[in-house]
Amino acid sequence: MGKLIILTGNTGVGKTTLARALARVGNFNLALEQHAERPFQSLFKHDPRYALANQVDYLLLRAEQERSLRASPQTGLVDGGLDQDFHGFTRLFHARGLLSDTEFKLCRRLYAFCRAELPPPDLIIHLTASTEVIQQRLAGRNRINLASADDLSLLDSYLDEWLATLAPERLLRLDVSPVSPAYTEVIHSLLTRIRAMLGIDGGLYDTGYIP
Secondary structure, eight states: OOOEEEEEESTTSSHHHHHHHHHHHBOEEEEOOOTTTOTTHHHHHHOGGGHHHHHHHHHHHHHHHHHHHHTSSSEEEEESOHHHIIIIIIHHHHHTTSSOHHHHHHHHHHHHHHHHHSOOOSEEEEEEOOHHHHHHHHHTOOSOOSSOGGGHHHHHHHHHHHHTTSOGGGEEEEEOTTSOTTOTTTHHHHHHHHHHHHTOOSOSBOTTOOO
16 A cells, blocks of 8 residues: 655645656656536536535545555655645535534535545655745636635644644644745655654655755
């Protein structure tokens, strides 16, 4: 069974960008959020009646991604993931009145079932950044954003509640506020930390990568 790494953090903090950067230089099996491919996301953006369908679709997608990644001997890398989609976005949409109490309970049942059937991630990398940095990145995004700058504080609080329940040895925190958008200056040191925390003796570097 392959190991699984989750990149978590607020909307717009740079999870997908970092996942792609790590995958370019490291030996990772990458699974991304698939904004353009999801059938309900654009519908939900314009019609709140699609909130439940969107969340169920994403929870199932993330569970399917985890199952597929675990079947590979290669280390899996996910931007966001099953836990963030429930503890972060599902809770946020419920708080904003986009999911009813009954719909939220249904999502919670689905999440609990999926997580009980799947091993928890081996490592969670929590990305943080200042509000100003995240707002700038959100403004420059060319994709659907279901959460806005007004949601940053609440989403952070939900993620912090979830992360507080995790064992410290499974959590790596990274402030990306001072880091360039390409993450060039931190990739090598981050790969080294990942390897140490997962107990991997080599094997994360592609042969063409020279640190």
